[in-house]
Amino acid sequence: MPTPLYAVTTDPLDLDALVKVVTTPPPDVPEEPQAIGPGAITSFVGIVRNENGGRRVLRLEYEGYESLALRAFERIGAETAERWTVRMALHHRLGTLQIGEASVMIAVSSPHRADAFAACRYVIERVKQIVPIWKREYFEGGDMWIEGATADPTDGNARESAYRVAGIG
Amino acid sequence: MGMRVRAPIEWPVSGDPGINMRVNIRLFARLRDIAGAGEIERHVPDGATVRTVWTALATEFPDLMDYETSISTAVNAEYSRMEAPVGEGDEVAFLPPVSGG
Numbered sequence: 001m002p003t004p005l006y007a008v009t010t011d012p013l014d015l016d017a018l019v020k021v022v023t024t025p026p027p028d029v030p031e032e033p034q035a036i037g038p039g040a041i042t043s044f045v046g047i048v049r050n051e052n053g054g055r056r057v058l059r060l061e062y063e064g065y066e067s068l069a070l071r072a073f074e075r076i077g078a079e080t081a082e083r084w085t086v087r088m089a090l091h092h093r094l095g096t097l098q099i100g101e102a103s104v105m106i107a108v109s110s111p112h113r114a115d116a117f118a119a120c121r122y123v124i125e126r127v128k129q130i131v132p133i134w135k136r137e138y139f140e141g142g143d144m145w146i147e148g149a150t151a152d153p154t155d156g157n158a159r160e161s162a163y164r165v166a167g168i169g
Numbered sequence: 170m171g172m173r174v175r176a177p178i179e180w181p182v183s184g185d186p187g188i189n190m191r192v193n194i195r196l197f198a199r200l201r202d203i204a205g206a207g208e209i210e211r212h213v214p215d216g217a218t219v220r221t222v223w224t225a226l227a228t229e230f231p232d233l234m235d236y237e238t239s240i241s242t243a244v245n246a247e248y249s250r251m252e253a254p255v256g257e258g259d260e261v262a263f264l265p266p267v268s269g270g
Contacts, residue, residue: 046270064269065197065262067246092269104270124270132241132262133269134198145199146268151241153248 005088006073008066008133010095015043018089018107038087038109042116044124046104048097052146055139062094062103064133075153076126080108083168084115088123092133103135118166125162129155180211180225190215192222192255195262200240203232213255219244220251222261239266 003017023038048060073090080088089107097103106123110116130151137146152158194209201207204226213221219242227233242249243262255261 062269063198063201065195065243065246065264068243068248068262069269071246128267128270130267131269132197132243132264132267134265135268136198145202145265147199147239147266148268149266150239151248151264151267 003089005077005090006070007091008064008069008073008094009091010093013045013091013093013102013105015045015102015105015107018091018105019043019109022087022089022107022109036111039111040113040116041107041109042113042120043108044104044106044120045102046124047102048099050099052137052139055137055141057099058138058140059099060097060103061136061138062092062097062133063136064092064094064131066094068132072131072151072153075130076123079126079159080119080123083122083163084110084119085112086110086115086119088119090123090127092127092131094133118168122162122166125165126159129158129162179228181214190217190255190257190259192217193258193260194222194226195260197262198265198268200233200236200263200265204230217255218251219249219253219255219261222255223251223263226263233263236263236265240264241267 003021019041050057077088080086087109092104106120108116108120129149130153132151135146137144190213192211192213196204196207241264242251244253244255245260
């Protein structure tokens with residue numbers, strides 16, 4: 001089965017598969033001989049850190065609202081395509097993850113490196129803002145749900161903040 | 170039996186006239202822990218909004234009130250406003266602040 005651009009899965013993530021899918025023309029679009037192909041690939045891999053806020057982290061458990069998460073991924077993809085000439089893939093893992101395991105992977109291809117870097121940075125910021133996924137942290141001495149941003153895809157300030165972080169706002 | 174405090178809104182009984190909408194409520198992360206279940210079926214009156222569902226739910230599980238100002242809501246897996254109407258069979262989700270990545 002071909003790798004989807006967007007996925008939420010309990011399986012281990014595979015960066016090679018994401019890179020391949022963003023550098024392979026989509027099968028449903030006829031290839032234009034004159035189209036400019038990729039000249040750069042950037043990627044981001046988020047992994048489980050052994051520390052958070054002074055706590056010694058033992059493992060994380062990720063939970064998600066999968067159907068809405070995939071729609072949020074599509075939304076982020078559309079936002080990214082509005083701003084940059086890129087092809088983007090985004091996979092997030094759910095379930096129990098040990099220290100060092102990858103929880104999220106992003107791959108972006110573009111004709112030029114500037115777009116590839118900026119779009120990749122933008123995507124991870126938006127993931128943190130609007131994707132309905134939660135981590136429960138198990139640390140030495142207890143466990144707790146981590147709560148970050150109130151998800152609101154229509155919040156223009158959050159989106160502007162993500163553009164600023166990406167270096168173009 | 171202790172004295173029962175009258176709640177502002179309670180779930181209507183499904184046999185009541187005018188009460189004919191069944192909604193499937195989805196709760197995640199700490200909200201799920203508070204309610205003790207991730208999927209809950211309840212009945213709401215005609216004309217109910219997402220807010221109607223939330224208010225009744227927070228009456229049933231008062232610890233949810235801590236999330237009154239920080240939740241996001243979705244109807245049928247699309248982000249929604251509290252004022253959005255709900256219909257028969259809808260999936261209504263309440264989401265605490267997210268922490269993916």
